[in-house]
Amino acid sequence: MCGICLLLFEKENSEKFNLDDILKKSRLCNRGPDKSKDVKIDIAEHLSAVFTGHVLHLRGDEMAVQPAQDSQGNLLLWNGEIFGGINVPESKSDTTVLLELLGQCSSESQITAVFAQVQGPWSFIYWQADTKTLWFGRDVFGRRSLLWHLPESHDEAFILCSVQIKPWRFKEVPAVGIYKMTCSQTESQALNTITLFPWKCAVWPGTLDIVQTDPDFATKIYSCEKPSDIVEFKISDDLAVSSQLPILNKSLPSADYTLPELTPDQAYLDYLQNLLDTNSYLRTLSRQLTGVLLEAVRTRVFNQHVIEPCSDDNSTICHAKKSDGMNVEACMDGAANDVAENGIPCDSHMTTSSRVAILFSGGIDSTMIAALADKCLPIDEPIDLLNVAFELKPKPSGRKEKWDVPDRLTGYTALAELNPDRQWNFIEVNVTAEELQKTRSEHIQDLVYPLQTVLDDSIGCAVWFASRGIGVLGNGQYRGTNICSKARVILCGMGADEQLVGYSRHRVRYKEEGWKGLINEIELEVTRISSRNLGRDDRIITDHGKESRFPFLDERVVQFLSSLPVHEKANLDLPRGLGEKLLLRLSATELGLHQTATLAKRAIQFGSRIAKLENNKEKATDICSRLTNVSHNQNKTEDL
Numbered sequence: 001m002c003g004i005c006l007l008l009f010e011k012e013n014s015e016k017f018n019l020d021d022i023l024k025k026s027r028l029c030n031r032g033p034d035k036s037k038d039v040k041i042d043i044a045e046h047l048s049a050v051f052t053g054h055v056l057h058l059r060g061d062e063m064a065v066q067p068a069q070d071s072q073g074n075l076l077l078w079n080g081e082i083f084g085g086i087n088v089p090e091s092k093s094d095t096t097v098l099l100e101l102l103g104q105c106s107s108e109s110q111i112t113a114v115f116a117q118v119q120g121p122w123s124f125i126y127w128q129a130d131t132k133t134l135w136f137g138r139d140v141f142g143r144r145s146l147l148w149h150l151p152e153s154h155d156e157a158f159i160l161c162s163v164q165i166k167p168w169r170f171k172e173v174p175a176v177g178i179y180k181m182t183c184s185q186t187e188s189q190a191l192n193t194i195t196l197f198p199w200k201c202a203v204w205p206g207t208l209d210i211v212q213t214d215p216d217f218a219t220k221i222y223s224c225e226k227p228s229d230i231v232e233f234k235i236s237d238d239l240a241v242s243s244q245l246p247i248l249n250k251s252l253p254s255a256d257y258t259l260p261e262l263t264p265d266q267a268y269l270d271y272l273q274n275l276l277d278t279n280s281y282l283r284t285l286s287r288q289l290t291g292v293l294l295e296a297v298r299t300r301v302f303n304q305h306v307i308e309p310c311s312d313d314n315s316t317i318c319h320a321k322k323s324d325g326m327n328v329e330a331c332m333d334g335a336a337n338d339v340a341e342n343g344i345p346c347d348s349h350m351t352t353s354s355r356v357a358i359l360f361s362g363g364i365d366s367t368m369i370a371a372l373a374d375k376c377l378p379i380d381e382p383i384d385l386l387n388v389a390f391e392l393k394p395k396p397s398g399r400k401e402k403w404d405v406p407d408r409l410t411g412y413t414a415l416a417e418l419n420p421d422r423q424w425n426f427i428e429v430n431v432t433a434e435e436l437q438k439t440r441s442e443h444i445q446d447l448v449y450p451l452q453t454v455l456d457d458s459i460g461c462a463v464w465f466a467s468r469g470i471g472v473l474g475n476g477q478y479r480g481t482n483i484c485s486k487a488r489v490i491l492c493g494m495g496a497d498e499q500l501v502g503y504s505r506h507r508v509r510y511k512e513e514g515w516k517g518l519i520n521e522i523e524l525e526v527t528r529i530s531s532r533n534l535g536r537d538d539r540i541i542t543d544h545g546k547e548s549r550f551p552f553l554d555e556r557v558v559q560f561l562s563s564l565p566v567h568e569k570a571n572l573d574l575p576r577g578l579g580e581k582l583l584l585r586l587s588a589t590e591l592g593l594h595q596t597a598t599l600a601k602r603a604i605q606f607g608s609r610i611a612k613l614e615n616n617k618e619k620a621t622d623i624c625s626r627l628t629n630v631s632h633n634q635n636k637t638e639d640l
Contacts, residue, residue, distance in 0.1 A: 002066055002162075003031030003054040003542070004077035004146075006125050006134070008183070008192070009157035011048050017157055019050055026165040027446055032056045033545040037065050039075060043132055044183050051125065053077050056545055058488060059303055060093035068099045073129035076102065079144050079162060080122025081547075083299045084555065085244075086114075090303050102126060111135060112178050112197050112241040119244060119555040121538075123173075125160055134181040136160055140199055140243045141495075141553050142175035142530025145538040147450065151230045158192055158231065163539050164449050171450055174221070175530035176202045176211045178241055195234045199243035205531035208524065212240055244555045248523050251565040252515050259571050268578045268598035272589045285568060286586035288560065290372075293587075296554030297372040297491065301356050304489060350473065350483045352425050357384035357487035357546075359466050360426075361607050362410030364581065364588055365493030367417070367596045369551055371588075373491060374419045382423040384485040387411040387474075388466035390431045390610045403430050407607035414596050415475065427483055429471040433613050436461060445627045447539040452627040455620035458605035459533075460540050467541040467548075488546050494533055495552035498525040499561045500581040501570035502601050507580070510572040519566050526562075529553075576600045 005028055009017050019038055023029060029036065032054025040050045053066025059081070067075045082094040086101070098114070105111045111128070121143030126135040138146050147170040149159040156168075158181075164170045173179070177198035184193075198211040212235065221233055260278075262271050276283045356373060360366045373383055389405040408428065415426055440461055448460040469485030497503050501522060510518040534550070541548040551557065561569065569583045577600035578585065588597035605611045614626070 002056060002077070002079045003028040004066070004079045004123070004125055005050075005052045005159070005161040005165075006077070006136075007050045007157045007159050008043070008134075009048060010046055010154055011042070012046075013155055013157070014048060016155070017050065019052060022165055023052070025167075026161065027163045027443075027539075027543055028052075028161065028165075029054050030545060031162060031542045032066075035063055035065050037067065039067050039069065041075075041127070043127075043134075047183055049127070049134075051075050051077055051127065056488070056542070056547060058547060059088075060096070061091045062093065064093035064095035066095065068095050070099055070103045072103055074099065074103055075127040075129075077125040078122070079146075080118070080124065080139070081120040081549075082118055082122075084119030085117040098124075102128075108180065108197070109239060112239065115178055116242045116244075121534075121550070121553075123162070132183065134183075135178065136173070136181070137178040138173055138175040138530070138535075140175055140202075140245045140530070141534060141550075141558075142172070143534045143538065143548075143550060143553060145535040145542075146173045147171065147535075148173050154230065156230075162542075164446060166446075169450075172531065172535050174205065176204065192230070193232045193234065195236055197236045197239050197241050199245065200240045201247070202240075202243065202245075203527050205528040208527070211235070244558070245526070246559050246562040248519070248526065248562050249565050250519050250523075252519075253565070253567040257567065259574070262574060262578065269589065269594050271574075271578065272585055272597060276586055276589060282568070282583070282586060285564065286583055286590060289583055290587045290590065292554070292557050292560045293368065293551055294372050294375060296551040296557050297369060298376040299554065300491060300549040300551060301373060301376050301489065304355050350478060350481050351486050352382060352384050352427075352483065354382045354384045354425060354485065354487045356381075356489050356491065357386050357467075357469060357485050358491045359463065359493065360385035360387050360411055360414070361407040361602070361604060362387070362412070362414035362596065363407075363493070363599055363602060363607070364584060364593070364596050365496040365552065367414040367593055368584065368588055368591070369491050369493055370414075370418055370424075371591050371593060372551075374422050379421060382425055384425045384427055384469065384487050385411070385415065386427050386429060386466045386469055386471075386485060386490070388429040388431065388462055388604075388608050390436060390462075390608055390613055391433060392609060393612065403428065405607065405609040406602060407604070410596075410599060410602075410607070412474070414593070417593050417596055424475065425483070425485070426474040427469060427471045427485055428474045429466050429469070431465050431610075436465075436610070436613060439464075440626060443543075444540070447543055448536055448627055451536050452624055453620065454614075454618045454622045454624045455605070456536060457624040457627050458610050458614070458620075459603075460536055462604045462608045462610050463537055464540045464543065467546060468544050469546075490541055490546050490548050492537065492541075492548050492550050493552060494537060494550050495529065495558075496581065496584065497601065498522070498529055499552065499558065499569070500584050501566065501572065502581050504576075504601070506570075507572050507576070515567065518572070522566055526558075 007017050034057045035055040038052035043049050051067040057063045067077050069075050076099045078095045082088050088094045088097050101114050123138040123144040123146035145162050147161050149168045149170050151158050177196050180195045182193050202211040358370050389403045389408045391402045444461055444464050448456050467490055473481045473483040509521040571579045571582050577598050585597045
């Protein structure tokens with residue numbers, strides 16, 4: 001995983017684009033702590049380009065330094081993982097494999113076909129030297145961030161970057177296909193021509209408007225702003241690219257389709273167990289879901305490059321305790337000094353030797369991932385569970401524990417249901433109001449950008465603190481010790497609610513419009529996930545030099561769930577905590593997660609109680625004033 005960036009500018013403006021100065025104004029380097037490199041080339045008589053990459057080494061015996069360059073002069077910046085579709089030997093980097101394949105391509109259809117095969121999260125920038133063509137894009141789910149700055153004058157650069165660079169305005173590159181940019185070889189009015197090769201049947205995020213036949217393509221790209229005369233946009237009429245997003249099964253339940261009613265005195269768990277015992281078809285589907293999720297998790301924890309958590313060379317205290325999977329080291333940075341409860345700096349903290357961590361609320365999504373990760377990793381390997389809480393405001397009646405937020409309580413309940421033979425490091429990430437406000441204004445808002453709603457603020461902040469992994473160990477022999485997770489892979493449950501009917505708005509739609517309305521809502525959810533969630537989450541998590549991985553958005557999982565009618569995944573005639581994500585609840589029941597299987601959906605902003613620290617009258621879709629300070633005041637609501 002990497003931080004990637006391209007700057008394309010007219011040579012006469014070269015002095016304006018000093019790379020060292022530019023990188024100081026971004027969080028790009030945080031994404032790739034292992035190796036950095038930049039390459040500058042002339043791509044026309046009047047145009048220069050700078051490619052810069054910052055590598056987080058996770059796979060392959062040898063680090064593939066980026067930008068990767070082959071003998072033909074092709075350059076690749078790759079921010080992704082190939083989990084399937086293309087064979088990547090265990091000892092090789094997928095960057096190397098991908099560059100070799102692209103170097104063999106001699107046509108547009110061959111290049112787009114390569115990316116159509118890739119299973120896994122990605123964004124990329126590729127310079128094809130012989131045709132002097134730039135290619136870029138994101139996977140169909142938008143699991144990796146890629147932003148662009150579109151120049152409005154010849155003095156500005158065209159910029160592609162994983163994160164924003166101040167003071168330029170950026171938008172997320174729409175994850176609707178593969179983009180090709182050709183540049184005029186002599187000075188002319190148009191600096192670039194960008195052609196989109198859309199995914200087959202791709203729709204604009206948040207709509208069901210087909211991209212390929214949309215006559216208003218350029219306007220949507222610019223989000224209602226005046227299109228620039230520096231960049232010209234076109235859409236390919238004859239080449240649509242196969243994508244990994246399957247067609248949703250829209251079958252309606254038959255007239256006689258029913259599930260047993262929940263009796264007044266029946267416990268939810270008893271209902272689920274009875275359904276497994278009496279409905280062989282749903283039992284088979286639940287086991288199939290468990291199977292594809294297991295393989296998705298296995299793929300995401302397999303073949304990691306091992307990074308030593310600490311060494312005597314960089315720490316004054318470093319005693320590896322391999323028997324318990326812990327290390328003790330001196331605090332090496334300012335962040336580690338924040339780990340002690342009540343803001344008291346510590347002299348030392350423990351670091352885990354875990355390779356895998358999980359964003360862990362104790363809800364069904366994250367607990368399922370934890371239970372399946374347990375089946376994929378050696379039993380002597382610890383797993384970190386990252387559980388975030390924002391301090392509860394005191395009440396006149398008094399409150400015994402200010403960190404007893406709902407997700408903390410359900411987190412411990414779920415922990416008790418996991419394999420007791422595994423070492424689980426339950427890390428209590430406790431965030432005060434003061435730390436939240438300071439870190440948001442100085443750091444997090446730059447990563448949430450260009451998104452800026454109240455919902456983006458709440459989720460972005462919660463995920464940033466959780467994935468940092470600094471807190472207090474809540475279980476085991478070192479309970480109460482300040483601790484820092486060094487796991488570079490973080491498994492996340494995002495994508496489950498969109499596919500398995502998990503949101504409260506799904507009940508509203510079902511109540512108003514029945515199965516047809518619900519099916520349309522689910523179709524809309526999946527098509528807009530690339531623009532709502534995942535680019536933001538990638539910017540947030542990878543800022544720590546860690547990588548987010550989403551098992552519920554594995555291509556095989558999405559294919560399986562999309563193939564099922566919605567009524568086989570959920571039944572909203574059943575009450576909350578049972579009917580939504582019904583199929584996943586059956587899988588959890590069979591895995592022995594009995595209390596977890598009947599927990600109702602609770603969003604992270606409410607479960608962690610970050611929402612309680614802010615203005616309770618705000619709506620999730622409101623522009624968040626905390627994210628729109630002076631540095632971003634030029635970005636109005638039309639940027640959403």
